Amino acid sequence: MVLATDSLQPSGLGEHMLTLAQSMSGRFDAVIAAGESEGGQGLLKSAAEAGLRVKAFEPYALQPFKTWLTQYADLLHVHAGIGWEGHDLTRIGKAAGLPVVRTEHLPYLLTSPVQQAEYRACLLSVDRVITVSRAAYDSFTSRHGVDSFALVLNGIEPKVSRGKRKDIRSSLGIAEDAQMVLTVARFTPQKGYRSLLEAVPKVLAQVPRSRFVWVGEGPEFPELGTEVREADLADAVTLLGHRADVPDLLSAADLVVLPSLFEGLPLVLLEAMAAGVPVVATRIGGSVEAVGEAHPFLAQPANADDLAAAIVAALSDPVAARIAAEAGRQRFDRTFKASRMAAETADLYSSLLPTPSSQPQVRSA
Amino acid sequence: MNRTRIGFIGAGGIAQRHLGVLEQFDDVDLVAFADVDFDRALAAAARFGARAFGSHDELLSDESLDAVYICIPPFAHGAAERAVIAKGLPFFVEKPISLDLKFAEELAAKIDAAGLITGVGYHWRYLDTVEEARRQLEQRPAQLVSGYWLDQTPPPQWWWHQDQSGGQMVEQTTHIIDLARYLVGDVTQVFAMAGHRDRADFPGLDVATVSTASLRFASGAIGNIGSTCLLNWGHRVGLHLFAEGLALELTDHDIMIDVGAGRPVRHAEGDPVWREDRDFIDAVRGAPSCIRCSYAEALKTHRIALAINQSAQTGQPIDLAAR
Secondary structure (H helix, E strand, C coil), X not given: CXXXXXXXXXXXXXXXXXXXXXXXXXXXXXXXXXXXXXXXXXXXXXXXXXXXXXXXXXXXXXHHHHHHHHHHCCCEEEEECCCCCCHHHHHHHHHCCCCEEEEECCCCCCCCHHHHHHHHHHHCCCCEEEECCHHHHHHHHHHHCCCCEEECCCCECCCCCCCCHHHHHHXXXXXXXXXXXXXXXXXXXXXXXXXXXXXXXXXXXHCCCEEEEEECCCCCHHHHHHHHHHCCCCCCEEEEEXXXXXXXXXXXXXXXXXXXXXXXXCXXXXXXXXXXXXXXXXXXXXXXXXXXXXXXXXXXXXXXXXXXXXXXXXXXCHHHHHHHHHHHHHHHHHHCEHHHHHHHHHHHHHHHCCXXXXXXXXXXX | CCCEEEEEECCCHHHHHHHHHHCCCCCEXXXXXXXXXXXXXHHHHHHHCEXXXXXXXXXXXXXXXXXXXXXXXXXXXXXXXXHHHHCCCCEEECCCCCCCHHXXXXXXXXXXXXXXXXXXXXXXXXXXXXXXXHHHHHHCCCCEEEEEEEEXXXXXXXXXXXXXXXXXXXXXXXXXXXXXXXXXXXXXXXXXXXXXXXXXXXXXXXXXXXXXXEEEECCCCEEXXXXXXEECCXXXXXXXEEECCEEEEEECXXXXXXXXXXXXXXXXXXXXXXXXXXXXXXXXXXXXXXXXXXXXXXXXXXXXXXXXXHHHHHCCCEECCCC
């Protein structure tokens, strides 16, 4: 099985690929394939460090990769961060004679007629499209019908924090009695940092001991850093950049906030739920699916007042926050474990592969 | 098709040479790479859809393999071979096999006891020109041997240091020593001298920069092999052999056979490393072995190279037949 992406910055998507490959290792031998971009190389390194097989390809000269697929692969599973990614990969997979699966990590967001047409064309080379949330599934099937589409909810293998909460907080300069509000998301407009920045002073007005910690990289990072300083919020907001120790940061946090405008099924919410940390999310498809309709701390997207109110509500009512966190942990265990996602994905692969009797020697890659 | 699963220990320059060949074989699967530099293992793994490891121990414990290529610098030999032998895996190892003769002898005994298939990278044996030389020498055995490795100093810093590379005779000229053994037979006595000049562009270089060894062969033939790394270009690597009515000059890319009718030069054809790797893989896959240099065979060459170093150091001739 080859899990491939040409996404330039496969962050959450890359994590998902690694989780899927590792969780399926009992049934399928997976190779992680990525383009020769900086982000792609980072993904390959993480995959190799996790003991997975890795394959690099040149995104604009895919012929050698196609040859390699023809020789070694049984199935190609393309992971697309957004609808316009991965089309060339699906085409060469089909041309290599392989069953092709494609996972959409976001809902249908294409607005340009050219991109929409390209997407329709791409479906011809895909045997099955996996969507990672019900909302995303609906957004695709309302346009393209249900035939090609499958719903496999995202799942994660929660990583355990190795550090002590007290040490981690002190390394971040966060006092014991402060309320640490953590956001882990790429710095792109999609993630809604701007409404969060606007919400920060409103939260501070009511919960003065709240401290915001933002983790991630992305195009908006420098600008938001400047805006935090200009708004005189540098004492309340810390931008950490990329961090490999998110489980530790989660264990130090009192609340996780994800202010996104749209999402597939956000991994960071699943991680927070698994870790039993209360979350504030926006009322958008994938996020609501993660935390559940009954979740008490939901805000309208791109609405700083509403976001601030939800954060204040969570921080000022520890009992309600604890109950919501426990409900989140149970919900995670029931629905979002990597093992369930891997089993469903593996079943989908099996349905596309030749049966052993018709092809006695299934190749190992 | 059932592919032979190969793992690499060491993913540097000489490993790349073998990878360029092995990737052409459709019965081989390059499945794992270990290197002390993890990024180098990763780069190789990402070329082939393989796994990367930071140590040979992880590679051997985590991956199911049919054979291993060991492509590590001279000073690094030891633990990798022991671990591979303990696993009972056939292996191909690059020359020189070790700097420590006792260790190489210990390994050779273990390999013999386990009946393992081994190959060593003395690829000159696979030159088609060397085969032609062998045919010529069957009728007229060589009486005088004159060998050369007259070259620049290689860039890797480990090469500059006697305790890491073993010096030029052990690291490079060993190919010529091996070729002389292959074409003329066993060596019974060596007497060597060596000299050193500091080289400004190679700070810390402590290997002999010139060395020469006289050899006596069991056949009665005699000869000399000279080495230098004082040049800034490759001048000559090769072996000249003289017999009754025959002068023969071999380099790594051509052969000249002079029987008194001009000095015709013929270029070598094909890639000797391709043939070397093919023979090793075929043997691993169960075909009767055509491997031209096993570990035991390489050990005989290596003994001579180390004896040359010893003689140069002590000023005494070394009698190999007595060992």
